[in-house]
Amino acid sequence: MTAGYRGRFAPSPTGPLHFGSLAAAVASYLDARHHDGIWLVRMEDLDVPRSMPGAADDILQTLSEFGLSSDEPVMYQSQRTSAYEMALQQLKEMNAAYLCACTRREILDSALHGIEGPVYPGTCRNGIFSGREGKAWRVKTNDEAVVFEDRLQGRISQHIESEIGDFVVRRADQLFAYQLAVVVDDAAQQITHVVRGADLLYSTPRQMHLQRLLGLATPNYMHLPVAVNGKGEKLSKQTLARPAEQSPDTMFKVLLFLRQQPPDDLRSASIDEMLAWAKENWQPEKLAGFKQFAA
Numbered sequence: 529m530t531a532g533y534r535g536r537f538a539p540s541p542t543g544p545l546h547f548g549s550l551a552a553a554v555a556s557y558l559d560a561r562h563h564d565g566i567w568l569v570r571m572e573d574l575d576v577p578r579s580m581p582g583a584a585d586d587i588l589q590t591l592s593e594f595g596l597s598s599d600e601p602v603m604y605q606s607q608r609t610s611a612y613e614m615a616l617q618q619l620k621e622m623n624a625a626y627l628c629a630c631t632r633r634e635i636l637d638s639a640l641h642g643i644e645g646p647v648y649p650g651t652c653r654n655g656i657f658s659g660r661e662g663k664a665w666r667v668k669t670n671d672e673a674v675v676f677e678d679r680l681q682g683r684i685s686q687h688i689e690s691e692i693g694d695f696v697v698r699r700a701d702q703l704f705a706y707q708l709a710v711v712v713d714d715a716a717q718q719i720t721h722v723v724r725g726a727d728l729l730y731s732t733p734r735q736m737h738l739q740r741l742l743g744l745a746t747p748n749y750m751h752l753p754v755a756v757n758g759k760g761e762k763l764s765k766q767t768l769a770r771p772a773e774q775s776p777d778t779m780f781k782v783l784l785f786l787r788q789q790p791p792d793d794l795r796s797a798s799i800d801e802m803l804a805w806a807k808e809n810w811q812p813e814k815l816a817g818f819k820q821f822a823a
């Protein structure tokens with residue numbers, strides 16, 4: 529029992545829920561329930577151009593068919609613009625954010641390659657060259673190590689300025705960036721435990737940087753192995769992952785994927801019985817150190 533545990537699953541509605549996302553949903557749900565905690569669903573439908581019409585409802589429907597429903601009303605990022613605006617305003621007032629006029633091409637040409645593509649070289653940090661118009665907002669970073677202890681991946685340390693660079697919090701198309709939105713919403717929903725895919729492991733220091741600037745609490749993090757296909761690519765809409773088929777067999781496969789070693793006689797159980805077993809026997813440490821598994 530962890531007092532006040534609040535966890536969440538935060539899908540982006542870019543397509544139907546596939547096996548990898550279902551596994552992440554189940555893991556976050558089991559971790560919350562194992563700790564007698566609250567489990568929430570947040571729809572990360574901020575990136576309207578990438579969202580697929582109908583996908584949000586479809587994901588919620590699939591989750592509920594697998595016995596997973598949010599304990600509180602689902603939060604939609606598309607309705608949270610004013611909260612993100614306030615956070616950006618706070619950063620501006622602290623002189624921690626600045627307008628950037630660089631194009632993708634310019635950044636590519638002038639940047640060193642970092643862990644997630646080009647490291648922004650800080651071109652606009654001290655002002656925009658005259659005649660240029662800044663549309664995106666970046667947050668200033670520094671080169672102090674941001675360190676956290678991930679429950680599965682161990683100690684992670686990142687020097688954001690040299691490994692990522694000042695990063696975008698509001699895009700040139702005026703959409704708020706994932707990094708800002710996730711921090712504002714995890715705080716608004718008072719999330720104490722984040723359980724999500726290891727593809728986001730190296731985003732966490734950026735989120736912690738924003739939490740510190742905005743005076744928000746840092747949740748506890750656990751980054752799960754992501755499901756990859758035979759080519760080692762993360763299952764996603766881009767890799768044409770199939771929607772998760774609603775059946776006890778799929779749930780059993782999720783528990784196998786999560787290395788929970790479900791007993792064989794659970795194979796013939798209902799989805800609810802499987803979840804009840806898995807909640808009691810939840811052992812996330814079986815996933816320690818793994819960043820991906822073949823699905």
Ligand code: GLU
Pocket residue numbers: 537538539540572710723724725728
């Ligand atoms: N919406 C993100 C995704 O689907 C997950 C964000 C998070 O869990 O922090 O990849």
